[in-house]
Amino acid sequence: MATVNVVNVAQRHKFKWYEKWYFYSVLVGLKITLKHFIRSAFLGKTVTVEFPEKKRAYSSRFRGLHSLKRDELGRERCTACFCCMWICPADAIYIEAAEVTPDRQHLHPEDKYAKTFEIDLLRCIFCGLCEEACPKGAIYLDGNAELAADNRQDLILTKERMTQKYGGPIIGQRN
Amino acid sequence: MVKIKIDGKEYEVNEKKNLIDAAKDVGVEIPYFCYHPALSIVGMCRMCLIEIEGNPKLQAACNTPVKEGLSIITQSARVKEAREGTMEFLLANHPLDCPVCDKAGECDLQDNAFSSGKSYSRFEFQKRNIPQEEIGDNLIINHNRCIICYRCVRFEEEKVGESNLGLFQRGYDSIIGLAKDKPITHNYQGALADICPVGALLNKKTLFKSRVWWYKTAKSICHGCSTGCNIETNVRDNKMYRYMVRENPELDMYFLCDKGRFDIDWLNENRLFSYHEKGVPSESIVVIPKILEEIKKASKIGIIGGAHESNENLSQILQEVKKWNKEVALEVRVSEGQYHPKQVDFLMTNDPHPNTRGALDLGFSYNGQLEGIISEFNSGKIDLLFILKEEIPSGLKGSGKIIVLHTNLTSSVKDADFAVPIKAFAEQSGSFTNKNGVRQYFELAMNPILGLPSSGEFFKRLSLELARKKEALVGNR
Numbered sequence: 001m002a003t004v005n006v007v008n009v010a011q012r013h014k015f016k017w018y019e020k021w022y023f024y025s026v027l028v029g030l031k032i033t034l035k036h037f038i039r040s041a042f043l044g045k046t047v048t049v050e051f052p053e054k055k056r057a058y059s060s061r062f063r064g065l066h067s068l069k070r071d072e073l074g075r076e077r078c079t080a081c082f083c084c085m086w087i088c089p090a091d092a093i094y095i096e097a098a099e100v101t102p103d104r105q106h107l108h109p110e111d112k113y114a115k116t117f118e119i120d121l122l123r124c125i126f127c128g129l130c131e132e133a134c135p136k137g138a139i140y141l142d143g144n145a146e147l148a149a150d151n152r153q154d155l156i157l158t159k160e161r162m163t164q165k166y167g168g169p170i171i172g173q174r175n
Numbered sequence: 176m177v178k179i180k181i182d183g184k185e186y187e188v189n190e191k192k193n194l195i196d197a198a199k200d201v202g203v204e205i206p207y208f209c210y211h212p213a214l215s216i217v218g219m220c221r222m223c224l225i226e227i228e229g230n231p232k233l234q235a236a237c238n239t240p241v242k243e244g245l246s247i248i249t250q251s252a253r254v255k256e257a258r259e260g261t262m263e264f265l266l267a268n269h270p271l272d273c274p275v276c277d278k279a280g281e282c283d284l285q286d287n288a289f290s291s292g293k294s295y296s297r298f299e300f301q302k303r304n305i306p307q308e309e310i311g312d313n314l315i316i317n318h319n320r321c322i323i324c325y326r327c328v329r330f331e332e333e334k335v336g337e338s339n340l341g342l343f344q345r346g347y348d349s350i351i352g353l354a355k356d357k358p359i360t361h362n363y364q365g366a367l368a369d370i371c372p373v374g375a376l377l378n379k380k381t382l383f384k385s386r387v388w389w390y391k392t393a394k395s396i397c398h399g400c401s402t403g404c405n406i407e408t409n410v411r412d413n414k415m416y417r418y419m420v421r422e423n424p425e426l427d428m429y430f431l432c433d434k435g436r437f438d439i440d441w442l443n444e445n446r447l448f449s450y451h452e453k454g455v456p457s458e459s460i461v462v463i464p465k466i467l468e469e470i471k472k473a474s475k476i477g478i479i480g481g482a483h484e485s486n487e488n489l490s491q492i493l494q495e496v497k498k499w500n501k502e503v504a505l506e507v508r509v510s511e512g513q514y515h516p517k518q519v520d521f522l523m524t525n526d527p528h529p530n531t532r533g534a535l536d537l538g539f540s541y542n543g544q545l546e547g548i549i550s551e552f553n554s555g556k557i558d559l560l561f562i563l564k565e566e567i568p569s570g571l572k573g574s575g576k577i578i579v580l581h582t583n584l585t586s587s588v589k590d591a592d593f594a595v596p597i598k599a600f601a602e603q604s605g606s607f608t609n610k611n612g613v614r615q616y617f618e619l620a621m622n623p624i625l626g627l628p629s630s631g632e633f634f635k636r637l638s639l640e641l642a643r644k645k646e647a648l649v650g651n652r
Contacts (some may be wrong), residue, residue: 081274082386097383111307112275112383135274 058144063126065143066119066157070167075107077138080114084130084139092123093130117159121147180228180246190243194236195223196424198249205249206258206287208265208372209324210237212422213429214333219325220265222287224257225249233257255291262292268303269373270319278374280387284322305350310340311359313379313433314367316351321375323349327367334430334521335363351375362520365436369420380437385416393620394421396607398483398600399435401516401526403609404428406435408601408620415442415601415621426613432523442599447584448624451594462593467640469576473559475502477548480565481539482507482528484630485605486614489530489537491631492563495638504548504557506541507534509565514544516610524610529600533608563630567591580630598629 018024039045049056058064069077080097098115100108107113131140143162149155177190181203188197195205196212208220216237223236226248233254236247248254266288273279305318328340328351339361341354353359359367368376390409397404397418405421405428418439420431450462470476476496481489496503508514512526519525541547549570551557558575567577567587579591588594600607602623606616628636 079272079275080383082389083274086386086389099382110272110275 062145063128063141064145065147066124066130066139066141066162067143068117068159068163069138069140070164071109072167072169073109074167075109076113076163077109077136078114078117078134079108079110079136079138080112080117081135083133083135087129087133089127089129090123090125092120092125094118094120114159117162119157119162121155121157122152177241177243177245179241179244182248182250188241190241192241194239194241194245194247197241198236203249204290205236206291207237208283208287208322209326211326211329211370211429212424213427214326214329217325217329219323221261222258222265222291224254224261226251226254258287258291259293262288263297265322266292266296267298268319269322270302272320276320276374277377277382278320278371278387282374283372303347308352309358309379310353311364311367313437314359314364315377315379315382317375317377318350320373321351322373323351324372326370326372327351327376330363330367330370330430334366335361336521337361340367362432362434362523363430365433366420366430369431378437381417385411390416391620392419393618395601395617395620396529396609396615397431397435398529399432399438399527400522400524401512401528401531401610402522402524403529403607403613403615404431404435404522405615406431410601410620413621415439430522432520434523441583442601442621445584446599447581447588447594447596448627449596451588451591453592454589454594462595463636463640466578466593466637469559469578470499470501470637470641473501473575475504475551475557475559477504477506477552477557477560478539478563479506479545479548479560479568480509480563481505481534481630482509482513482526482531483564483600484530484534485600485603485617486530486533486537486608487605488603488629488631489534489539492634493537495631495634498638499641504541504543504551505539506545506548507531507539509545509568526610529609530607532610532612533606533614536608536612562587562591564597580633595633596627597633598623598627602627603629 040047071077080095082095082097085093085095094116095114096116097112100111100113126141128141147155176187178185178187181198181201186201188201192200193210193212193216195207195210198205205223205225207223209217210223218235218238221235224233225236225239227234227239228246228248239245239247265284269284273285276282279285303319307315307317310316323342325342328342331340332338339353339355339359340351343350343352365378368378389411391411392407392409395406395408397406405423405426406418407421409416409419418431418436420429422429449456450459451457452462452465476499478492478496481492508531510526510528512524513528513531516524516526516531543551545568548557549568552560552571552573552575555573555575558573560575560577562577562579564581565587566585567579567590571577576592578593578595579587580595580597581588582597582599600617601620604617604619606614608614
């Protein structure tokens, strides 16, 4: 049976006589180098960014460091429903829930709150399932990407470190 | 058995059962809130509305007697509309706080809203908001979530025999509240929270500890007393979180008392995982040869306790002890309740051991009873005493050795000459025989730590080591 639609990819390119000349290929390469040299050195069209001093804006869909949101009244949105802890595929989230006492009722919309909320950044894979699972819009991965630390304790994100200081509508909300 | 017609199909059902249960037996689900098989029927929730042929109005299924020739329709458009309407009324004031509510996941309202409710709400007004109250030493009530099904009031009146709760006011203002000045203190606050079809009644002891869908369940038997209520164990991360009722209509088991339900901390905390010698942690290869020496020297061996062990363990202990060719005195009864069992309330007995009856049936009873064993030990007749998960009885003064087999690090472990860690009942499968002589089986619920023996396995190891010929030690052990 005859084969249909077969292209012989093993067929080699046939060089012209000038292509076989060594200096032609070298000049072609040097032309590209020269083009980029002139563009960046004289026309100011650099492609790269000098990273630590200059930073590029993140895409709105970028998933970085976690933050816990507050609502318009400045109360914590998180009600410790454990949905993020449940869905987390890397098992990075640890929550301990507690009952809201009258002295901290102004901080919470419901009668349950997260006493401890820890994210182990060494485990987190930044998949964003926690913000998808959250029924209250409390957790978003809208921080930056620079997470380096020189000890393990700094890589455990506590509630104090990731809760927003002021409340308001969520700006980085995703569709 | 009578023949009834459900949705045009003919079924044969038990006429002694309620129509909801009878329909469930043949595979037709009728949604309900207020109906409970062990309580009286009030027909308050109107969720189980069905069409009865020859009857112009919809009727509550829970209040319809099952009789020959009855023909009901559970799936028509009219029934569906009525159920949607009922759900809409119930949800009008029910807060949407499922993320916060501990009942979420096992909530009848969630299930029925999903199966027969509408997916949207037409209620545009401010929802009723009444603050949460503490109505018992282990019970809180959230009035916003309450759907006035009257189950809690009926349960207290009909089963517990104490009327602390009542339904006050009428219509929109109906509210379940305390009828007395004092908070509830009886033994069935866990059962009240359990029969509540929504999250209105909750126990403080389990509040916000975990979510329902995390639990791994296993069929088990309550360890709290000799009644042997059927339970489902809820385990998460190899820790016991709670017991739930496993309904057993044949034995009329629908409830659990607080004593059994909340007595679970001993499974998680303060566990004994190492062999002890004179109250100091040791190793099995040090302790077991010493125990073997004692067994060889002993003229008469006493075994006290065992009512916490399964029938399988007990029969293995009997079998192994027989191989030792020693005189053995076995006694399971160490507390007053085991000699004279009586009911404390409608479920609980005064015997806090799950398997006294099973042990007695296997022959764990001594002519001299516990007193006889103690006096024989003091006079030196018994010179080796095994104690199976019990406190060391007071009045032991003899020079014989005491070996305690225990699951927890108690004072008896500290006082004994040797202590042996054993598996708890949740870490093995087996059976308990309850006070009525019914043998009930339980499954493995938690994974034991590696190498932990059950009491039967420990005795088997002892007899294997006793039978083993002495070998020269070569190299490492």
